[in-house]
Amino acid sequence: MTRDTSTEKNLVQEHKQHATADGSVSPYVNTNDPSSKRSLRWKRYLAIVVVLILVLGLALGLGLGLGLRHSSKAGSDSPTRSPTPSNPQTPSEESQASLSIPPWRSNVEDYILDMASWDFNAPPSTREYNFTLSEVQLSPDGVFRTMIAINGRFPGPLIRANTGDRLIINVQNNLPNGTAIHWHGLFQNGTNWMDGTSGITQCPIPPGGRFTYNFTVENQFGTYWYHTHYSTTNGDGPVGPLIIHSPDEVKLQKYYDVDQVVLMQDWYHDYSQALLPDYLASGSENGEPVPDNGLILGTNYFNCSKLGPDSGYVCEQNSTRAALTVEHGKRYRYRLINTGAFATFEFSIDNHPLSIIEADGTATEPLAVHRLEIAVAQRYSVVLTANQSTASNYWMRAQMNTFCFGDDNPLLDADVRALITYTNSTIEPTNSIDWKDALDVECVGLNSSLLTPFFRTEAPPATVFYALAANFQIGDYAIDRAYINGTSWTMSNVPTLNQAVAGLQSSNSTFTTSGVSSAFSANQYVIDVPDIAVVDLLITNYDEGGHPFHLHGHSFWVVATSPDQYFDWSTYSALNTTLPNVMKRDTIMIDAYGWALIRFVADNPGLWALHCHISWHMESGLLMQFQTRNDIMKTWELPADVLGLCAT
Template sequence: MRASTESDRDVESYVLSVVSIEDRDHEQAQGLLKKENAQSPSDARHVSISKWKWIRAVISTFILGCIIAPLLLFLLWKALDIRIWHDPISLQRSDDYILDPTWNFDAASTKRVFNWTISDEVANPDGVYRPMLLINKQFPGPLIEVNEGDTIVVNVHNKAKNATSIHWHGIFNKGSNWMDGTVGVTNCPIAPGSEFRYEFKVDGQAGTYWYHAHHGVQTSDGLLGPLIIHSKQEKSLQKIEYATDRVVMVQDYYHDLSDGLLLKYLEPDRENIEPVPDGALINGQNVRNCTSLPNRKCNAKNAALPIFNLEPDKNHRLRFINVGSFAQFQIQVDEHQFAITEVDGTDILPTYFHRLNINPAQRYSIVVNANNTDRDSYWIRARMVTHCFGEKNPELEPEVRAIINYQQPSTTSINSLPAPSQSTLPSSTDWPEVIELICLDLDTSSLKPVIPIAAPPKPDASFYIRTNFEIGAHRLSRGFFNTSSFQPQILYPTLHRLIDHLSPSSPSYNTTTITSLPTLNSPSLPNPQGPTTSIGINTIFTNSSTELFLQTPTISPASTIDLIFTNFDDGSHPLHLHGHKFFILGQGHAYPPPDILSPETVPHNPDVNSLLQNPLRRDTATIESYGWLHIRVILDNPGVWLLHCHISWHFEAGMGMVLGVGIEDIMRDIENADENKTHESSGWINMANNMKPMCTRKDADRGKRPDDSIWDDA
């Protein structure tokens, strides 16, 4: 059944109001009758005649009401139905994500301003109508295309019924931690009816990124889009010259609103049973067979498969982004190999594949040569790995396709092309291998960055983190990093509490407590009293059972840490670190090798030295089911940064923690501002003054994850 909308509830409210009015009229009629009887007229015949006239009037009114009321309700429903299902909105088409071929990579740095209105809409991207949360009534959201060194300004006006927030996935936000858009960590939500201005400079990075909601699971409701940063050296960093450049977003797709799906997922007795998608989209497009979905409001007349027109015998860059909430995709171009040339914003030496594994939030650029002229058109296939789903969905269509047309350049817009008929669909051949049975990353050991950067030979500290789900009170299944299940304070984010705690006026000032986390290279971290001097867990203003907070003292020099994840769960977890890229030092099945777990006692593995010379750098890596992941990260970006599973359902169930970077540096900045009796020198103080009013606005937490206490009586 389709999700309930505000308009559905309007209809229900109307019916209930009609019933209540009829009941009230009946009660009032009874009262009038009693009043008349109380007068006791002397003429009994007059009373009898009046009584029968009144009864006949009531019966006539009742009969007419039985005839007219349903008709009125039917007409009202049709009127509402038209309003619900046929509001005009702009669905993006594939050519909206072709990057500007005349783009000036050498343009002087500038400020690029975007004005967005977020609103509740209804759309049918694949034919099935559903409520959505959209930017400027567009799905997917508008393309942001900038140069490295530019300043991005996004003015957001939230006209939706729920609060919201935008996160800039993979963006460092150096010097502007408070623009990360992470609800409960760096920001409070943008309340309904209010506005917020995001402003940040993109420095020290280029490549393929994206933006999405970071409040609840609103990304799956449509709040997402691509963000492309061009480097002045882009043409030289990409080792294969290409004629066209475009974004290709793949996503799992649900026909119901995320809040209802999330509530069901979090309820008791739902261990490892994530909501299973109904289908998938490429650049917001697909075509469903409405006759196979009798319980859905569906009209696929204007739905279409995405079409990519590629000039023959030319190279073409396709920037794939998995913008979904749950599913891993395997992507292929029939009868074509392709070169992977970028991973999560890191340019790599061309490496050839014919199938691409891509997990939620990951990005891969591929370059495909349109040189197979045996046919005029080919399928791009994007298949979800359904073996990773915990239950069946009878409406699931696991594969979505796009069409590659070999076509000479023309001025004809793709939007003006007729929808392909069955006779014009590609007849290209699928690659023969069987689809994966487990969800895991592409083997990245062969992917080498174009700009070589060696990983530090040793970390300052190594931390072991166990990822798993556990059944707790009320039979609730929750995600854990070690013994912590993340539940951020929506209206008092971690960053705000940190600033308040580090202020000289705070009672806890200069008594920051560090406690130990299970470590490998540093088995006994000190517990200093006074300013932070070590790497460890802060417990003075966070509760580690619901907000694990790992902090480092300074960025001069920056701390290097190893994180070794071991997954005791039968599902995979694409892990994303905000504000940083990390080095991939190893991934695998079962338990981490002994030389990782006990580097001081196990003979040195000579292969490690070779790996450290130029490992892949990225911001999202997957730990497979019952597997392990080893990353090394230089924490050189001061602020508080979320580390979490990017399967939206898992994060909402608790799979997250916070890294506090350069805490001494932040404290020193605040101290200097206090001594100078001015806040001008402290961006952190300015942030606190400017951002905190957001947290007190009406309905600022509307749409948040339900609290576990609602199941106290379960």
């Protein structure tokens, strides 16, 4: 947003009127009046302060944490827009340069991890955070809209801990609707009720309500994140990184010198709940809302002239692109997180090859790439070596794969960019060249078989096998709903965890029968897994779009994938053996009309969701659940504060 400098300009002008160039008093001031002398002194002091503020604002405006700003000169990709009632006068190039970072925007530097002072071998400790969720009017790309901020800021704060630490996050819900926060990728072993999944592990935190998430992070480290898990609201802004360290991580530090988080996401100029009715309406098959823009580290440029004067949007031509400073000769680990609602990104950095060293919390042997696909909810760590000319800046690109969209959006520039700068400047690149590697012409993800775990793992043979079919069907009233094995999920008023614990404690046999459970309502597809089974799960996608499936509470081995429609059963006996060092992750992109065979050990007690992480698809029903370790669950007493959420 443009800062109002009219008060400052008036004060400076007043000072100029009351003092001569040599500092002597102007004849307009009554120097015999003590109050006038005091007034003059105060005005001088105030003028000095104002000048200092203006200088500081200019310095900050040029600082790299603010991002790259765009002028309205001919040839720029931000042409001048005529002022309209909903669009204030486009600021000049000079005024744009002096803009300071809005107080609500998290800075690039907020996501740089201090490696020198962090104790990777510290004994377990408790780390506490306070989150207040509220609706605010903000403009990450210059277009004002209602969004959800955490502590008044966007993106959300960095959570950082060591494996073994206890995390306490106090959440105050100041939203008009309920909410819950999911800690994406964390196992929550023994604290299933802290998974933050509305209708499954908890009732939503009510408007005006407060809830404390309290859990210990054990037996995992790497790049994770958090987001709301209530309807489609995670696409409205309440997201942030969650980084877990371990002594083992030090072994990876031979590959890099600087550690930094890079969030990317698609972005809509409308609140998700406003877009949802049209998507769920009859006759809207494959009609997912197409993003209006994309963000890197919570910001990007948007051309306000694309919005007509009657658009109804307020757009200020002061948007920025994030700028990340590099020093020649250093190596940078970028922890990439796709926190969006729909789009798959193809990530690259001009003139700089990358090396993948992590995927979804699993450290990997370095894999050299020019660009890589990042589906919704996936994370990758890549290493950049800053070895290019220091006389130039370069583009960081997160290019949306538009082949995943069912429609076009004329507002969208799918080439989302940030700036890599050696020069401590925000000058647009002139010698920055995108890689010639072809962009995807299908909606696909990175082939997990290309990745090899850095720390060796072994996948034991499966003891049970389940098959899931995911598709969309035209149902009653011609509404297009998503189904898994014929069931379209809707959020339960009583969490399935609460139902299962109560049923197990009462020795209700319907809650202990292995296989597809009959204990829940018809819109809850739950598979009750035998105790400590090794599960092979075949997920077949009968839809024309790719789907990033995420499994809560577990990571899984990727046994095999295929873009073909049907699984060749004759190959299964060869696959169901001990598999050495295959890739583990928690989110996998399943190709259109393709399948994936994944394997996990069902030793984590609770109710765990498996769902497509595209917000629109999950809300339309593309979710099922696993019920695991009944022997432990039947001994549980759910915490009073968790049960209390359902009493409001």
